Amino acid sequence: MEKEEAIARIVKVFQQYGYEGATLTRLSKATGLGKASLYHHFPKGKEEMAAAVLNSLNHCLEQSILAPLRGSGEPRERIRLMSIKVDEFYNCGQQSCLLAVLAIGESHNLFHTQIGCALNLWIDTLAQVLIEAGFNSDAARQKAEDAILQIQGSLVLARGLNDTAPFKRVIKRLPEYLLNP
Amino acid sequence: MEKEEAIARIVKVFQQYGYEGATLTRLSKATGLGKASLYHHFPKGKEEMAAAVLNSLNHCLEQSILAPLRGSGEPRERIRLMSIKVDEFYNCGQQSCLLAVLAIGESHNLFHTQIGCALNLWIDTLAQVLIEAGFNSDAARQKAEDAILQIQGSLVLARGLNDTAPFKRVIKRLPEYLLNP
DNA sequence: GTCTATACACCGATAGAC
């Protein structure tokens, strides 16, 4: 599908500029399509593009992060794999999280349900691994929430300090942090 | 000063909508001033308003968070006080961090230096307290960075999950987290 | 399916009366 490539480029525009800053002009330049062509693929315009972008993100999250977590190996190995995939997913900390960016401005009202679902799904899936690793339900949920929280915080700091070191540090210690009692 | 009150209202618009979403119409409604009146107070328009908002934030950060950290009491007591002030500062997790919001979109290019300085100042001041508490320089810096990272991450999660619990949890355990070896 | 041309609303910004 060529549409997948277009969506991938649209994702980057929303990530970098946020919902309000992702203008049709920028989206047009990023995809190489004219404005009218964008409306051919996304009849409801920008809102539909953002929805498609969130669907794409859910798909990527599922394929590259959640699927490994639900795998059949040792919990420690699955978490190690997730860390690697998270590192790839955010390009070593150089990219903002779309879920966090779209939680600001008008897009918050439009998509807060889907944003919440995506975050919760990630947390729940990670918590399940921790339960398998021997933690009780509450501790697992809290640790999982904490892991996502640290990933998000490290992305904010990486952007704010213009230095990916905080992200790299969080990713590196993630398996140890999650599995230590 | 009445201008302080106007800036306080402008802050909330930038927090909620981001730089691109903070339109003059919204800023006008929020302050009760006409567009032309806003230009009387901020001749360079929106960019100057955002700069004023960042100055105001730096002032608030200094007064309510950094000053207590530089106080003369026990490190443990100063950090406890900071936690309380951070809780107030972000309205118990209901408000986004302006530094994080302005690090997205065009405002990132305009203000990334000031955003980085503000974050670094906070981290450095906190690290100094930890050094006084007995940590070596590297450990103190890392712990301080981690604390700010967790605060930022908890704000992202609070917004994304529409639940301030993650923020409250981070704030509650902050003193213990920072001072345990 | 893509383009050019265009419609209309809103944006940031300014002029000038009060």
Add this chain to the structure above:
DNA sequence: GTCTATCGGTGTATAGAC
């Protein structure tokens, strides 16, 4: 110091040719 009125530019969205 605030307002109304207005400017040029840009935003989203559409019409219609190819």
